[in-house]
Amino acid sequence: MEGFIFDEPTQSLRAVDGFPGSATFGPALVSGVAFASVAPHQNYAIVFKDGHFLLMSALGSAHVVTRALDALMSEPEGAVWSADGSVAVLFSSKGNWIQSVTGLPKTPHVNSHESLSPLGGTLADVAADSDGKKIAIAMRGAQGAVFLNTASQKFVPLLETANPASLSFSEDGAELYALDGTSLKLSAIALSNSSARVLPLTGLKTPSAIRTGHDSSNHPLLFVADLKHQLVSVYNPASEKFQATFHLAFQPSGFQGLGRNSFVIGSRGKPSDPLWLFSTAPKPAVYFVPAASSKGDE
Secondary structure (H helix, E strand, O other), X not given: XXXXXXXXXXXXXXXXXXXXXXXXXXXXXXXXXXXXXXXXXXXXXXXXXXXXXXXXXXXXXXXXXXXXXXXXXXXXXXXXXXXXXXXXXXXXXXXXXXXXXXXXOOOOEEOOOEEOHHHOOEEEEEEEXXXXXXXXXXXXXXXXXXXXXXXXXXXXXXXXXXXXEEEEEOOOOOEEEEEEOOOOEEEEEEOOXXXXXXXXXXXXXXXXXXXXXXXOOOOEEEEEEEOOOXXXXXXXXXXXXXXXXXXXXXXXXXXXXXXXXXXXXXXXXXXXXXXXEEEOOOOOEEEEEOOOOOOOOO
């Protein structure tokens, strides 16, 4: 099994069975879901269903375990997870707020709902490092900036940038990458001293999302999506060059972790659409998961 996803057109949680290139949808595990976010590489998810927030674990087993998360305030637009699945940060760009859940999955603790309006601008993106101890947010506006949380959970400015579009921590947590979609600047910020270097994105015109990863030899890579021009590129921050570019027949929706070496890059808009995956090993490639053939499965 490659992983679990929230399938928006069918309002269900379901498995993606098999491996990229031969994967298929499993039947709906939980239906009637308004919003859900699945922990990367795990079998549990935060779910908004019938007006209630729930932690659903043991997905794919005979008995799904459900636990109420009553302290969550309102339905989010999205969520990001720490790589180890212990922390989820729910967010809303329209409402300009975040709310985190720590201690997942065994001892979930819902932290305070936090308004970002005092920082100025509009929330553009959120990122968490591998264990969720560092959380970064990007605020877009006249005084746009990237902020990093402190030990007291207050956000302090890390980088001034007018139109931050996407953030991603390096896998070792030493750097934070910040993409400015207007100036086409990719900043690599060393978190030890807050120094930043600008990496060239020669050849890209409208980059919209980034995600860190690695190749089969465990060398750091950065994956860059261009929504308007329908591209996904593989960037080597060490050489500051692109290693490969994939031309797509759809607009990439970003990078949502699925399997150990795969991301969802094209979400489904309607039940007849395929799900598009980007696999990073043994070499980068784009695959699709066909829509379920049976209407009963949808």
